[in-house]
Amino acid sequence: MTAQQMKAIIVNQPGGPEELSLTTLPIPTCHDDEVLVRVQAAGVNSPDLMQRKGLYPPPPNTSPLLGLEIAGEVVSAPSSSPFKVGDSICALTNGGGYAQYCAVPVTQCLLWPEGFTAYEAAALPETFFTVWTNLFEIGKLKAGETVLIHGGSGGIGTAAIQIAKNFGATIYTTVGSQEKGEFCKKLGATDFINYHDEDFVQRIQELTHQQGVNIILDIMAAAYLNKNIDSLSEDGRLVIISFQGGIKANDVNLAKIVTKRVTVCGSTLRPRSTDFKGHIAKELQQHVWPLLAQRKISPSIYKIFPFEEVRQAHELMESGEHNGKIILDLSHL
Numbered sequence: 001m002t003a004q005q006m007k008a009i010i011v012n013q014p015g016g017p018e019e020l021s022l023t024t025l026p027i028p029t030c031h032d033d034e035v036l037v038r039v040q041a042a043g044v045n046s047p048d049l050m051q052r053k054g055l056y057p058p059p060p061n062t063s064p065l066l067g068l069e070i071a072g073e074v075v076s077a078p079s080s081s082p083f084k085v086g087d088s089i090c091a092l093t094n095g096g097g098y099a100q101y102c103a104v105p106v107t108q109c110l111l112w113p114e115g116f117t118a119y120e121a122a123a124l125p126e127t128f129f130t131v132w133t134n135l136f137e138i139g140k141l142k143a144g145e146t147v148l149i150h151g152g153s154g155g156i157g158t159a160a161i162q163i164a165k166n167f168g169a170t171i172y173t174t175v176g177s178q179e180k181g182e183f184c185k186k187l188g189a190t191d192f193i194n195y196h197d198e199d200f201v202q203r204i205q206e207l208t209h210q211q212g213v214n215i216i217l218d219i220m221a222a223a224y225l226n227k228n229i230d231s232l233s234e235d236g237r238l239v240i241i242s243f244q245g246g247i248k249a250n251d252v253n254l255a256k257i258v259t260k261r262v263t264v265c266g267s268t269l270r271p272r273s274t275d276f277k278g279h280i281a282k283e284l285q286q287h288v289w290p291l292l293a294q295r296k297i298s299p300s301i302y303k304i305f306p307f308e309e310v311r312q313a314h315e316l317m318e319s320g321e322h323n324g325k326i327i328l329d330l331s332h333l
Contacts, residue, residue, distance in 0.1 A: 004026060005026055006024070006101045007099070007333055008022075008024070008025045008065055008098060008099035008100065009021065009022060009098035010023050010065065014054025016053075017311040017312075017314040017318070022307070027100075028099075028101060028102065028103040030078075030103045031103070033105055033106055033274070034078070034103045034105055034106065035083055035089070036101060036103055037073065037075065037091060037102050037103075039070045039071075039100055040071055040073065040122075041072070041119050041121070041328065041331065042069065042070045042071075042328045043067075043069040043123055043125070043155070043325060044313050044317055044328060046242060046317070048066045048098075048314070048317075051066055058270075059094070059271045062094040063103075064095065065097070066097065066098045067095065067096055067098035067102070068094075069097060069125035069127070070102055070122055071090040071091075071122035071124075072088070072102075072330075073086060074086060074087045077106070082106070088111065088112045090109070090110055090111075090112055090122060090125050092104075092108045092269075092281070093108070094270070105274045105278070110125070110285060113292035113293045115293065115295075120299050123155070123299035123300075123301055123325040124292070126269075127156055127159045127325070128288060130241065131163055132280055132283055132287075132288065134239045135217060139237050140237065141214075142168075143167060143169065144169070145214040145215060146170045146171075146172070146211075146213040146233075147160075147164050147213060147216070148172045148173070148174070148200075148204060148217070149164070149189075149216075150216070150218050150219050150224065151173075151219050151220075151244075152173025152174065152175055152181075152187075153184055153323045154219075154324075155300075155326075156217075156241070158187055158299075161173065162187050163288065165187075166291055166297060172189065172190060172191055172192065172193065172204060172207060173192050174194075175192050175193070176195065176320065180323060191207060200227065201227045211233050212230075213236065214232075214236055215236065215239065216231060217239055219244050220242075221242065221243040221244070221247060221249070222248055222249040222250075223244075223245025223246055225264075229253070229256050229264075232260060234260050235261050236260065236263070237262075237265070239266060239267070240264070240266035299324070299325055300324030300325060301324055301327055302316075304326075304328075304329050305326070305329065306329050307329060307332075307333060
């Protein structure tokens with residue numbers, strides 16, 4: 001490997017984790033508004049798995065490599081950048097995080113919270129940008145409201161529980177086991193519902209005294225649409241961020257949406273503009289980074305894999321057995 005090359009993970013063809021391979025590629029060239037980061041750690045996220053399967057192509061003019069969040073050291077920066085060479089930053093990338101070097105727009109970078117390791121910093125960007133966008137920018141979460149978070153023990157869920165708790169919400173979550181539920185309660189959830197054993201609609205009505213919750217952060221989409229509407233309060237907001245239960249819902253009772261004045265919306269972060277992502281970065285810097293520095297919120301890391309074991313990391317992610325984030329370690333490369 002020459003000084004102009006780097007190790008990176010590529011997808012040989014759409015498919016399973018076996019299609020991931022370690023290879024050598026040229027170090028990316030930065031645009032005028034980008035910093036070049038020597039990656040020390042990268043987060044593994046659901047969009048990575050979808051892209052690997054060929055179901056989530058990268059937006060035009062972005063890196064074709066997997067990886068939407070990184071932590072590392074700035075090795076080059078434009079003169080206008082607030083970051084300088086040697087700074088430790090984490091970043092929401094537009095792709096390319098599964099590599100030794102990654103070019104990222106300046107506005108999508110943040111300094112590590114004080115006292116954080118590279119692994120902890122890498123667990124923040126994709127997850128926390130997503131949660132803030134959907135709970136606060138779209139969901140308009142206010143103190144005193146009730147929130148149902150589906151899949152509370154995953155990366156998004158663990159961040160959402162902690163942030164919502166610190167901003168004064170009451171949080172309920174669905175999980176697949178008693179162990180995962182207890183884990184979520186330790187993070188700040190008021191109660192949990194094991195979807196294998198209970199009907200979450202009935203349980204939410206019991207927990208909220210038949211009022212329903214104000215906001216639902218949903219990863220299931222079609223499979224849960226009717227149940228989510230039934231679980232919402234009047235003027236409730238359903239925010240869909242993933243399609244693990246399909247994209248086409250059947251037999252939706254539209255009358256309930258109208259009579260309860262329910263808002264059904266959704267978002268995906270990756271195609272959004274650099275300006276929008278920069279706005280979210282500023283919001284996080286102001287409202288969430290101090291909580292992280294004070295350890296009132298902490299990323300939940302389940303397992304750290306050496307970069308060469310990316311296939312095993314994806315297998316674990318797909319198994320659903322993890323609680324919290326899965327991280328790739330590049331510090332030894």
